[in-house]
Amino acid sequence: MCAQNTTSADQALVRELNLSLVLRYIHNEAPVSRAQIAHATGLNKSTVSSLVEDLLKRQLVHETGINSMGTGRPATLLEINPQAGGIVGAELGVGFIAVVLTDFTGNIIWRQLANVDPSNAQEKTISQILELTDEAIEVCKEKNLYPLGLGISMPGTVDLGKGVLVFAPNLQWRNVPFRKIFSEHTGLNIYVENDANAAAIAEHLFGAARRSEDFIFVVVGIGIGSGLFLNGKLYRGKDGFAGEIGHTPIIAEPYQILCHCGNRGCWETYANQLAIIRRVQTRLEDKRESIIPSLLAKHNTPLSISMVKQAADEGDEMVLESLTEAGTALGLGFASLIDIFNPEKIILGGSLSIVGKYLLPSIKETAAKHSLSDINPKVDILLSDFETDAVLIGAVSIVVDDILSNPTHAERR
Ligand SMILES: [Zn+2]
Numbered sequence: 416m417c418a419q420n421t422t423s424a425d426q427a428l429v430r431e432l433n434l435s436l437v438l439r440y441i442h443n444e445a446p447v448s449r450a451q452i453a454h455a456t457g458l459n460k461s462t463v464s465s466l467v468e469d470l471l472k473r474q475l476v477h478e479t480g481i482n483s484m485g486t487g488r489p490a491t492l493l494e495i496n497p498q499a500g501g502i503v504g505a506e507l508g509v510g511f512i513a514v515v516l517t518d519f520t521g522n523i524i525w526r527q528l529a530n531v532d533p534s535n536a537q538e539k540t541i542s543q544i545l546e547l548t549d550e551a552i553e554v555c556k557e558k559n560l561y562p563l564g565l566g567i568s569m570p571g572t573v574d575l576g577k578g579v580l581v582f583a584p585n586l587q588w589r590n591v592p593f594r595k596i597f598s599e600h601t602g603l604n605i606y607v608e609n610d611a612n613a614a615a616i617a618e619h620l621f622g623a624a625r626r627s628e629d630f631i632f633v634v635v636g637i638g639i640g641s642g643l644f645l646n647g648k649l650y651r652g653k654d655g656f657a658g659e660i661g662h663t664p665i666i667a668e669p670y671q672i673l674c675h676c677g678n679r680g681c682w683e684t685y686a687n688q689l690a691i692i693r694r695v696q697t698r699l700e701d702k703r704e705s706i707i708p709s710l711l712a713k714h715n716t717p718l719s720i721s722m723v724k725q726a727a728d729e730g731d732e733m734v735l736e737s738l739t740e741a742g743t744a745l746g747l748g749f750a751s752l753i754d755i756f757n758p759e760k761i762i763l764g765g766s767l768s769i770v771g772k773y774l775l776p777s778i779k780e781t782a783a784k785h786s787l788s789d790i791n792p793k794v795d796i797l798l799s800d801f802e803t804d805a806v807l808i809g810a811v812s813i814v815v816d817d818i819l820s821n822p823t824h825a826e827r828r
Contacts, residue, residue: 430466433458434822437466438475441493442819443626446479448490467493473825475499475519475818495520500825501560503551503603504810505544506610507569509533509585509637512540513807514547516554519563519818521621521811525554537588545600552601561827564604564814567593568613568806570638572655578607581655584676585637604824606813610634611658612649613809614764614799615642620812620819622800623762631758632799633660634806635745636766638675639683645756660748661687685744688767692718694737703733724770735773742774746781753786753794764799765806771798 436456441447444455453463470476477496481489499519506513510533516525527547531540548565555562571583578594594605608616615632618624624632624644632642639661643650651657660682667680674681684690695718699707706729710722726734749761763771763778775798783791799805818825 431821431823433462434466434469435820437463438470438495438822439819441470441476442495442620445494446482446492447494448482448492450490452493470822473499473822475822475825497522498560500563501555501558502563502811502814503548503555503565504807504812504814505548505565505567506807506810507540507544507567507580507583507586508610508806509570512544512547514544514551515804515807515811516551517808517811518560519815521617521808521815524558524560525551526807527551533586537591541591541596545597548597548601552603562603563818563825564606565597565601566606566608566613566810566813567597568608568610568810568813569593570610570640573607573609574655575607578605580607604814606817608809608813609640609642609655609658610806610809611640611642612651613642613813614801614805615644615649615809616816617801617805617809617812618762618764618799619644620815621808622805623797624760627759629756629758630760630762631752631756632762632764632805633749633752634765635683635686635763635768636688639687639748641752643756660752663748663751665747682744682748686741686748688720690744691720691723691737691741691767691770694740695723695734698733698737705733706731707734720766720769727770727773738770738773739777742777743781745774746778747785749778749782749796750785750791753782753790757790758794760795760797762797762799764801764803766803768798768802768805771802 437452440452440455449463449467453460474496476493479492479494482492497518497520502517504515511528511530513528515523517523529543531543552562569580569583570585572581574581580588580591580593582589593607597605611632611634614634618632624630628647630644634640641658641660643658662676662681664680665682671679672684673679674684706726710725723734727738752761779796801808
């Protein structure tokens with residue numbers, strides 16, 4: 416009896432693995448025929464047919480047309496079904512929250528962003544996210560899409576198994592049971608992930624790193640973090656802290672700027688959002704000619720990155736110089752990443768990507784100068800396709816990624 420149970424459990428596991436193999440292949444290579452799937456996966460044709468039937472029944476894939484090219488028999492082609500369901504993604508940022516509803520292929524149907532005061536009570540911010548996710552779920556139902564899950568990305572370390580935010584340094588939040596809170600409120604399957612890791616998954620599923628097995632996503636905003644995608648999967652380290660590259664020291668001297676982590680000399684203090692603002696401010700104090708003073712007077716707000724972008728777009732030399740300097744500081748960190756990990760690509764995203772095109776040339780130049788010449792020419796350094804949305808689309812992607820790995824999780828209840 417016991418042996419029999421084990422066997423059927425094993426069979427169910429093998430079936431799930433094969434379903435996932437076929438679903439991922441369709442996701443990556445669509446449109447594809449059943450014969451192509453069999454050829455690529457090594458599964459026999461009748462197994463593939465039965466697995467595809469299963470995926471069709473679950474509405475995860477659909478038939479998209481006939482391929483009559485070539486000499487063989489015309490074949491029905493398959494692709495991921497965008498209408499497989501709706502996915503809600505939520506980004507807990509520093510100073511803002513964002514919520515999005517997408518279809519199963521990541522197309523945005525609805526989105527909302529709200530600024531929040533980082534000094535607000537935790538409960539208040541969480542209830543704001545809940546309000547927005549409620550709205551998203553409502554829209555999902557109006558569109559007749561089955562809600563497949565809710566993903567939340569956050570700026571800190573997470574316990575994936577328990578669905579808990581362990582520590583977010585920039586918010587000073589500790590041990591927040593996100594899965595419990597959101598699952599009790601929404602009844603959906605809840606997924607949580609660190610922001611940079613979520614963005615890396617987004618790039619792998621839908622963005623610039625499709626089919627890439629070794630790449631690094633660098634998220635730059637208030638801080639600098641990274642998602643290390645190595646050997647075809649995220650590398651998390653022993654305790655899940657891997658990728659906190661912003662706090663790697665670049666010589667720590669007492670006169671250097673204090674990082675919010677409490678140390679001095681952290682890489683991000685030279686290259687994050689604040690570092691750019693500071694570089695511009697120093698030049699203003701030096702009475703450099705610029706349109707920034709008139710922008711400050713016009714907007715009557717403190718100097719922001721969007722103002723820096725506006726000045727750069729208008730060719731403001733002092734601002735362009737500040738951005739080149741910040742790009743150089745970023746490039747030094749990129750050089751280390753290249754030498755340590757030998758990645759195929761490094762993708763830059765996060766709120767600083769709005770000035771990404773001004774940073775990229777000096778990042779590339781510095782990274783090339785300071786990394787081993789045998790490795791560097793092979794590394795592609797580029798901006799995220801999602802720009803400032805990478806982490807938000809990341810929240811959606813962790814749900815999609817789980818369903819691609821475990822197609823039975825998309826069970827309609
Ligand atoms: Zn630090």
